[in-house]
Amino acid sequence: RVFKIASIPGDGIGTEITSAAIEVLQKLAFIEGKFSFEFNHFDWSSENYVKRGWYMPEDGMDQLKKNDAIYFGAVGWPNVPDHISLWGLILPIRNSLNQYVNVRPTRILRGITPPLAKCGPKDLDWVIVRENSEGEYAGHGGTTHGHSSHAVATEVSIFTRVGIERIMRFAFETAKSRPRRKLTMVTKSNAQRHGMVLWDSVFAEVAKEYPDVQWDKMLVDAMTVRMTLQPQTLDTIVATNLHADILSDLAAALSGSIGIAPSSNLDPTRQNPSMFEPIHGSAPDIAGKGIANPVGAFWSAAEMVRWLGMEEAADALMKAIENVTEAGIRTKDLHGSSDTKAVTGAVCKELESV
């Protein structure tokens, strides 16, 4: 079987880690021998935005829809205000392709020493389920009297029962599929008394359908404390678009580096292609130097392979990645001295034997 993959390298280290991921995916397909990838490259970037005035062409979504999945690097560059670049590329894709779930697993890969003194590999193994279509990212709001001393601006978060119900159901299913069957729901309903209260009540309803999942609730601020001081008490976590954005970066840091963490933007109905991207950004400070950590990109690639139905190949890729981290072939953010190329080469080599 041939899988069509749209690749959008984007900006900065996004381009470096995307080509590394493609190299690894091609090698994986070659070795497994049962499938292959056909990559369609899209040069949608901030550099091209400055030249052309747009990130995606008018038929951009239609072009993406012709693919089985989308592989995304990173977007954002100092030459374009961040809210322009993100609303020009990544956020519209998530929205238009109904990718209402963002799954962010975190665990301590073999060989990696996490920053917490008392946290071993068994103490931190989480999946964060992020609502990916509404909430704080609805984009509503505006500014009045913008250039005056009495300027007022609003950000309007929108929560719908449909949106909450489907993310809760996905979260419960995820929790149910894992050995511990444990779900922690995050909220800030003490201060945010409208949308977050609806969030709470829909959660309570959906919970009734899953008597076999053990659940609890946390306020988002206290959640950072629990993640830091009692990581072993957590398993599956569900949170709003913004809360999960923040918590997933913290989770990545607690597992060693933002450079290793993957994410899957899923349309669970499978009517649109899903999109896979590392959670890190374009990192202007290290871009172009060939030293970006490609592990988050590889892990995202493994999640894509899994979503496309090739469980064994995904497992093989994860095993190869961890053989490499364990062997000490790591980039600087993981206290190693290897560059992107060395890590990529090592993973390709491991694929031959796993």
Added chain:
Amino acid sequence: RVFKIASIPGDGIGTEITSAAIEVLQKLAFIEGKFSFEFNHFDWSSENYVKRGWYMPEDGMDQLKKNDAIYFGAVGWPNVPDHISLWGLILPIRNSLNQYVNVRPTRILRGITPPLAKCGPKDLDWVIVRENSEGEYAGHGGTTHGHSSHAVATEVSIFTRVGIERIMRFAFETAKSRPRRKLTMVTKSNAQRHGMVLWDSVFAEVAKEYPDVQWDKMLVDAMTVRMTLQPQTLDTIVATNLHADILSDLAAALSGSIGIAPSSNLDPTRQNPSMFEPIHGSAPDIAGKGIANPVGAFWSAAEMVRWLGMEEAADALMKAIENVTEAGIRTKDLHGSSDTKAVTGAVCKELESV
């Protein structure tokens, strides 16, 4: 001089740590001999809300205004929905008394081992300046079709130029008063393109007035990574109401426990009393057992004493607190075996000699 202090113990461990703090404050005044405290106790709690139907009486704010400062324990109890209790007590006080700044210092107290393996006492010494009057805590929004399958709820964050400008100015002044003269401004303007963009632009304007302060900007998600992996690069931090709420809990965890962290709700114009409270909550799980950590309450008391102009007494109290943490007289959250009473007694005793 006699200072009138309104005390609001509130719920759960709030009552336990407030009486501990009062004991310590009385002892401090007795020893210093130059001032005394007159406490006015207010029994505004969730228990009484259930009996009376209100948290504060109608003239509650006027009663508070007659005091020089307010000492607050904690509010929130399982018998009242959290959004009712908080909007019934703590949030209206912050708003009505123009306490538009919330200052949250964090550092590693003597004798405490923080959870990060590579973080010594010199690596973590921050002040978080939290916007305390608007943003995500404006309380605006609502719910439509609440009981139907097509329910929609909104949370409206409101940012004003006046509100942003005054918090930025306070943050720059704070940064300027500290040895490193370093300010990190937190935002999420890449995803939140209205209010957060105003936040960014007012920051840029105010920054021009402080050429002697070195500043940088972080996105809130990436900020959690920097706090965890590069704590030594941070000093003063300014963030919105919600972002700083989350980051300050994380900061407390990284410094050892949520039980030690203080906060000051300030009206910098000094037209209203300011309010001092530990950042932890009412902790129903340990309430009534006499084991709550009173250190956050004592540190908050020290901040109150400092705000009232008694620098030396505040320093003496901080020294006494740290002599006690260093001597190993600590509660369970700090891996000790002492109870609230033992820690309180030890601090009172230390006050005699510092």
